[in-house]
Amino acid sequence: MxxxxxxxxxxxxxxxxxxxxxxxxxxxxxxxxxxxxxxxxxxxxxxxxxxxxxxxxxxxxxxxxxxxxxxxxxxxxxxxxxxxxxxxxxxxxxxxxxxxxxxxxxxxxxxxxxxxxxxxxxxxxxxxxxxxxSNRRLNEYSSTLETKVSARTRELEQEQGTVESLKTRVEDILFSVIDSKVARLMIEGKLRNEKRQISVLFSDLKDFTQYSDRNPPEKVIHELNSYLGEMEDCITQFYGHIDKYIGDGIMVEFGAPVKYKNHSILAVLAALTMQERVEKTHPQWKMRVGIATGLAVVGLLGSKRKSYSCIGDTVNLASRLEELCELGEVYIDHNTYMIVQQFFHVSRVRSVSGKRETDKIIEAEIQSLQQLLNQNPNDLNMMYALGQAFFKKRAASAAMEVFEKIIKLDPDHIEAREGYQEAKKNRDEYEKIAIRGKSERVAIYRVTGIKDPLMDRNKIPRYVYDQYTPLFSNIQLPVELVHASEAVDGTLGHGKTVALLSYALAERLGLSHKEKEELLIAGYLHDLGKMIVPHELRGGHRPLSKTEQALFHKHPEESTRLIKQLGYDSQILLNYVKSHHEYFDGSGYPERLKGEQIPLGSRILSIANDFDTLTSRRKNQEGLNYQNAVRELQKKTKTGKYDPQCLAALIQLLNLQTAPPYQLASH
Missing domain, CATH: 1.20.58 (Methane Monooxygenase Hydroxylase; Chain G, domain 1)
Structure with a gap:
């Protein structure tokens, strides 16, 4: 109420x-x-x-x-x-x-x-x-959350594993039929159809058809796959693109799809490595290799089933060179020869039917005449006989050079003038070879090996070569890996030269035997890290931006990392390599060390590295002889770039007559 x-x-x-x-x-x-x-x-x-x-x-x-x-x-x-x-x-x-x-x-x-x-x-x-x-509900949910998360995590891991497995299978299938570089460029939309300067390589085995007829198919396929696997390693190591397999033959492009500037050097290195590998792993077979360099049309060919390939006169020429090549050898065309002659031993092929028996007699005659001319260089009759011998050997260019010398010494020498005209008239016929499909005769060259950079007397005096070259026979080095890196920027042989000079300088500066050996290896491998630098930035073809310079300056540390991966774990060696671009005045990289902060071995590497750069042919310019190179190093030493005692050791090593402005320090 x-x-x-x-x-x-x-x-x-x-x-x-x-x-x-x-x-x-x-x-x-x-x-x-x-x-x-x-x-x-x-x-x-x-x-x-x-x-x-x-x-x-x-x-x-x-x-x-x-x-x-x-x-x-x-x-x-x-x-x-x-x-x-x-x-x-x-x-x-x-x-x-x-x-x-x-x-x-x-x-x-x-x-x-x-x-x-x-x-x-x-x-x-x-x-x-x-x-x-909400708290009650959250407590109820959290009590089961861990179980739910664990279950969901397992589901996601299973799904991710399935996706990764599928991705791996797709990539394996894709890369088994298409070059990985081509596949990536296709995905990125960077693969173009264009006319480009490339080098094309063809290889083929002799009598493989008869071998396949005599043996069971399982054995034939097994042996063939083993052989092709070895060849793939050689080709990909030197950045070649395997276009196709033609039975036991292989067609390869260098400089496409990735545009390596020094594709001719890479192609010849790959060819020589292939021949060495066949001789080592399949000695029962003999291989022929032909290489041609020039313009070719490259791109994706085919309508539904596409493949990256090339067509053109350069391709046809490479194929013909392989057909004409003698067993176990590498034939190249004139364009390739003009690029690679600096780095390889090359000789002119006079005949594709093999060496004539009379050539052996003529060669002996030529050697005898050359020895006599060394004793009496102005004997015109002997010079004329040498010119005639060259002409008999069908070496028209060599004969013309001899006759030309005679004419300079005696302008009225009628026989020499007649011989010169005759050699000139027959030069193309004698020195160039008719190839099916070519309207004009073609100059063909045989590559027999890599030149030893230490034989260059503009760099290394003979007595230095004789004293230190045996060092390389006592040590195992990853030669092919170094060659592949050096070929990209056209510095083939740089590591070997730096290694020898570094060892010799270390000996004069009193380093221990262990330190000298470490320095020899460091000199050979010091530029491996350049492989992280994009190939178009290497070789000094253009000035680098600040970003590109920063990337380039990382290569000493990358060299250290790669050397460790190769199994070299000596901290002395690694420190030498890491600091080989540090300069005495502190202007170097990567850590801008100065003076005595830089290991002595690195200071030695620095001056040896730049000495070889000055004496090497770069950008179509001849290198300096070692006397002029030392003068340049002296100028830079005065400005603080190099350790004066290292320069003094180099001057002493080269036995220069000019008194050095620096004295060796005692160690």
Whole structure:
């Protein structure tokens, strides 16, 4: 009953409030004598209204009460100022009205703040309830989360393993039918159809057809795959692209699809390595190799089944050279010869039918005449006999050179003039060979091996060569790996030269036997790290940007890493290689070491490296002889680039007559 009454009062409080105000005003004004004293009574309903009904209702109630009181005051003023003056009564009523309004305003404001606080409390309670629910759910979920995560992780690992397995299978299948470089260029959209300068290699085995007819197919395929596997290693090591297998024959491009500038050198190195490998692993077979260099159209050939290949006159010439080649040899065309003659032993092929018996007699005659001419170089009759011998051997160019010398010594020598004209007339016929499909005769050359860079007397004096060359016969080095790296930037033989010079300088500077051996290996392998540098940035063909220089300057550290992979773990050797581009004045790289901070072996490597660079043919320019190279090194030593004692050791090694400006330090 009380709850209903309480709810009824609260639900109709505003009506009760108005009614109370009306009744109070009427009763006080009609029945209370001291009306001024009872004015304070009105604070009670206004305060209650402010608390329960809010600021607006309380202020309106106060205003309504004041209005009603003023109505009674105006209607019957004597009842209000009977005991005080009229002015004081009006002043009293005005002050009372102001405080009554202010009371309604303040109490109503407090109520609103309390209401806002209550609302916040309710919201917080609601949020707390939601948070408790979430915590309960989270606890329930976390109890099983680890199990779910483990299960999902296993599922993802299985899916990833399946994807990786599928990816590996696809790559294996793709790379088994397409060169990996071609596949990547196709995926990247960088494979173009174009006319490009390349070198093409053809190889073939003699009498393999008869071998396959005599043996079971299983044995034939096994032996053939073994042979092709060996050849693939040789070709890919020198960056060749295997175009196709033609039975036991192979067609290879160098300089495509990746545009290596020194593709001719790479092709000849690959050919010589292939011949060595066949002789070592399959001595029962003999191989022929032909190489031609020139323009060819390269690109993807085929409609549905595409393959990267090349066509053109260069391809046909390489194929013909392989057909004409003698067993176990490598034949090249004139374009290839002009590029590789600096690095390889090459001789002109006079006849494709093999060496004539009479050639042996003529060669003996030529050797005898040359020995006699060394004793008497101005004997015209002997010179004329030598020219005639060369002509009989069909070496027309050599004969022309001899006859030309005679004419310079004796302009009236009629026989020499006639011999010169005869040799000139027959030069193409004698020295060039007719090839099917070619309208003109072609010069053919035989490659017999790699030149020893230490035989270059512009670099290494004879006595230095004789003293230190035997060192290389007592040590095993990854020759093919170094050759592949050096061929890319056209510096074939650089490592061997630096190795010999470094060992010789170390001996003069008093290093121990162990340190000298480490320095010999370091000199041979010091540039292996250049393999991380893109081939188009190597060889100094153009200035490098700052980004490219930063990449290039990483190669000493990369050399160190590769040398460790090869099994060389001596810290002395690794330090020599890592710091071989540090300069004495601190301007080098990678750590900008200075003076004695640089290992002595690295200082030796630095000057040996730059000496070989100065004396080598680069960018179609002949290298300096070793005397002029030393002068250049002296200039740079004065500016602080090289260790003076290393330069002094080099001058002493080369036995130069000019007194060196630096003295050897004692060790």
């Amino acid at each position: 009380m709850q209903k009454l309480k709810r009824y009062i609260f639900d109709h409080f505003e009506s009760h409030f108005i009614f109370t105000i009306l009744i109070s005003v009427v009763l006080i004004n009609f029945f209370v004598y001291s009306k001024i004293a009872f004015l304070n009574f009105y604070y009670l309903p206004i305060m209650l209204a402010g608390y329960y009904l809010g600021r607006r209702t309380a202020v309106l109630g106060a205003f309504f009460t004041i209005l009603m009181v003023w109505v009674f005051v105006i209607a019957d003023p004597e009842n209000y100022y009977a005991h005080e003056e009229k002015f004081h009564m009006y002043f009293h009523l005005t002050v009372w009205a102001g405080f009554l309004m202010l009371t309604g305003w303040i109490i109503g404001g407090l109520k609103e703040k309390l209401a806002f606080t209550d609302k916040l409390r309710e919201e917080l309670a609601h949020e707390k309830e939601l948070l408790d629910i």
